[in-house]
Amino acid sequence: MKSAEAFIEALEQGLSPVDALYSLPDYEPHYIDRIPVEVYRAALRNGWRFFPVSPSAHFAVKHTQVLQATNNLRQLKRWAQQRANWALATGPNSGVFVFKVDGGEGLTSLLDLCGDDWSWLDTLRSMAGEKRFIFFAWPAGRKQVSNRQQIGEHLCVLGEGDCLLVPPSRELDGPQHTYLNPQAAVVAAPAWLLDRVFEPADTVDPSRPIPLRSAGRDTCSNAVAAEAAHD
Secondary structure (H helix, E strand, O other), X not given: OOXXXXXXXXXXOOOOHHHHHHOOOOOOOOEEOOEEHHHHHHHHHOOOOEEEEOOOOOOOEOHHHXXXXXXXXXXXXXXXXXXXXXXXXXXXXXXXXXXEEEHHHHHHHHHHHHOOOOHHHHOOEEEEOOEEEEEEEOOOOOXXXXXXXXXXXXXXXXXXXXXXXXXXXXXXXXXXXXXOOOOOOOOEOOHHHHHHHEOOHHHOOOOOOOOOOOEOOOOOOOOOOOOOOOO
């Protein structure tokens, strides 16, 4: 039985869409109509915007490619035919930003920053090799501080104009992205992080355009496939 069939059967049994997704057996393929379950669920439940990335390419993602990200399931289904990796466009359009912790040095920096506040463990988190990614809800009424991507040693924030490979994608050098706590919600960031990343709410200029940064190897190191925008 394919995942799509198992999903429909679970819905017919009265389960909610989220519960139906979680009910899929472990041996089922990670596709619903060829969209990975992880991407399908996040687009449907969280409104996250995704775009496909060629698993064999090794170039920086262009701004226009980040801008084409969508949560439209019909478009995602067309892209899924390529069986590509998937990237999340972070920022206010997806309503999420990501705190990236790079290896043991990054964890040490994180522990120095957070003090006794362990609330970051309560939100959705993923990993790829030694890298950890902590997802937070984009704060309403706040703008990201310009050029504040690196906020500590081996720590950076992926926000406006950035992107990141997400489960079940695989990095070019091998590690696969997986969620550490897939049933966790995406919660608000703690104050110690918000104050380092975002301007105070009363300084926001709604007319200011969102800056776009090219993504480096540690975020979306692969290029979006040239044919990704086409049916």
